[in-house]
Amino acid sequence: MTTIAAYIGAALAEIAGCFAFWAWLRLDKSIWWLVPGMASLAFFAFLLTLADVQAAGRAYAAYGGVYIAASLMWLWVIEGVGPDRWDLIGASVVLIGAGIILFAPHSS
Template structure:
C-alpha cells in the first residue's frame, strides 16, 4: 500500500502544481485552479495512508518518489526524454527513500 500511496500522491501533486503552472505560465483559464486545488488535496490525503509512525519520515521518503515521478511527467506530459543524469539522480533518490522508509530502526 505504501508504494501505491506514494505514486498516487506524486501524480496528484504534480498534476495539481501543473494546473497552477498552466494558469500562470501558459495563460490557461483560472478554472484550471479548481482541479488543481482538488488534486493537491488528494495528494495530502494520500500521504496520510503511508504506514509510518512519523510524518517527517513519510515526507522525506516521499521526496525520492516525487523526483522520479516528476521525470516521468517530464517525459510523458512535456515530451522531453530524461537523460542519463536524470535517471541516475532519480535512482539515487529512490535508493535514499527506501533507506529512510524501510531501514532498520532501533527502538
Template sequence: MTLPAYIGAALAEIAGCFAFWAWLRLDKPVWWLIPGVASLVLFAYLLTLVESAAAGRAYAAYGGIYIVASLGWLWTVEGIRPDRWDLAGALLCLAGAAVIIAGPRAA
C-alpha cells in the first residue's frame, strides 16, 4: 500500500499546490482554490496510509516520490522536458527514499 499511497499523495499535493500557483501566478480565478484545498486535504490523508511506525520517516521517504512526480508534472502539464540533471537528481532521491522506507530497523 505504500507506493500507491505515495503516488496518490504526490499527485494530490502537486495538483493542490498548482491550483495556488495558477491563481497567484497565472491569473486563474479564485475558485481554483476550492479544488486545490480539497486536493491538499486528500494529500494529507493519503500520507497516513503509508506503512511506517513514524510519521517523520514516512514524510522523509515521500520526498523522493514527490520529486519524481514533480518532474512528471513539469513534463506532462507544463510541457518542459526534464534534463539529465533533473533525472540524475531524481534517481538519487529515489534511492534515498528506498533506504529510508525499506531499511532494516531494530525491533
C-alpha cells in the first residue's frame, strides 16, 4: 500500500509542478510560480524513491499508469473539463498495465 500512496502523491506533485510551468508560460502568471513548481517536482522525485520496487525503471513504468489517471482527474477537477469515454478507456488500459508491472511476480 505504501507504493500506491507514493505513486498518488508523486502524481499530484508532478502535475502541480508541471502546471506551475504551464501557468507561467501559457497563462501569463508570474515567474514566481516556478519556485513552488520546482519544489513540487523535487518532491515528486523523492516520492518515487519510496515505491517498494527493486528496479527504478520498473517503478517508473508502473507509475506511468497512475500519472495518466491522475492527469485526467486534474483535467476534470482543476481545469473543469470532463474526460470523455476514450480518456476513461485509455486510463483503464494503462492502469491494468501498471498493475501487471507492479504486482506480477518478477524474477530478480
